[in-house]
Amino acid sequence: MSRLLSEQEYRKTKAFKVKRWYRGDKDPYIGRVELRPQKPFEEDVNTQKKRIHDEAILQRNIYDIEHNRKLMMFSKFYKVISVLFVFTLIGILLYMVSYLPPVGNAANPDNNEVATKYIEDAMKDTGAVNIVTGMILDYRAFDTLGESNVLFIATCTVLILLRVDSRSKKKEEEENDRLYEPKNDIILQKVAFFLVPMIIIFGIYVILNGHLSPGGGFSGGAIIGSGLILYVNAFGFQKIERFFTQRTYKWICFVALLFYCLAKTYSFYCGAHHLETGIPLGTPGDILSSGLILPLNICVGMVVACTMYAFYAMFRKGGF
């Protein structure tokens, strides 16, 4: 049961103090903390002279790398110590390796029930023939979402660090872009003309067969990205901007990551229970099988391909 407080009692409670502090009526520090203005920095002539003299010595003797004997001693000492340290490290690690169980032995402790479970159940549970893909895109798909986001965030950070702001500087950068290499190299262009479509088709093949054969989103995406980089090198940025600009990059990454999030974060909301997706797993070995793994592979591949190209474009001319 609540009771009415009198005005006097209410003034003593903490709620009243908090309310008063929130309204700004009373600063709780007034009267408690002694405030004293800082003394202005005063320096008499002698100390000032001494300070300037010391700074001059500092400049002359310590930061003069070529003639500083102590620094030279230190750098030699540092080299010897670091070589010794590295050799000790290698020695300790090799000593440790000599006690590890022999490589290739099936009875090693790392081939435990986790690996057994994945090998025995992966095809039945996920429908993927490639057990590693089934592992990283179905059992551990949430980790892979984190990885794709790591790539995306790395691109964002590189963009923040390397972006060229003003328009005039951007133009200058674009003019200097091909200063040290031949413009429209005919050999490179002919080679790229044949090679780029094949590289990109191979990348698409690797992505689409991620659940059937070695490869998957990351490797296929890297292949497509390298194809795009070859295209840029041969034909220049003006040609590639007909179909790939910053807008394209933004939308591809956004759509791919959003689809991935929507497809795989349901475990967040239903307490990581095993939830049926309702998508049939299909016959293992077919292209259209294994549920969500194929679309997720395509998403990851698109993010990786765009990221690789974006890194290159930003390192080369600070934006694309």
Place this chain on the structure above:
Amino acid sequence: MGGNLLANYGEAVAMILFGIGFSNLLLQKNLIKKIIGLNIMDTATYLFLAEKGYIAGRAAPIVVDNVTSVEAYINPVPSGLVLTGIVVSVSVTALMLSLTIRLYRRYHTLDMDEISTMLKKEDQ
């Protein structure tokens, strides 16, 4: 000294590579070479993980002819870990290189010592 050093020669090579990368990190003054050293250390880790997952006489973990017994395939867990490691190392390398470019634009040198000297001079 245990007796498995010769049997584990792949892991031994990984350790030596790790040491080479680490010495690059310590001894090189050029920032780009330091980043290369870090990448060599990454590679050593991948080699070590791949060696841990290998089992002699077994195939890569891709199901062939519906055989899903443990005796047929190697351990798939280290392969997944290597995949994760590669992605993270790509991101970290790109980040470090872009920071290096920023440093070069500001100080016009890649030498670590010169950069720190200039920083000290700026502080005064």
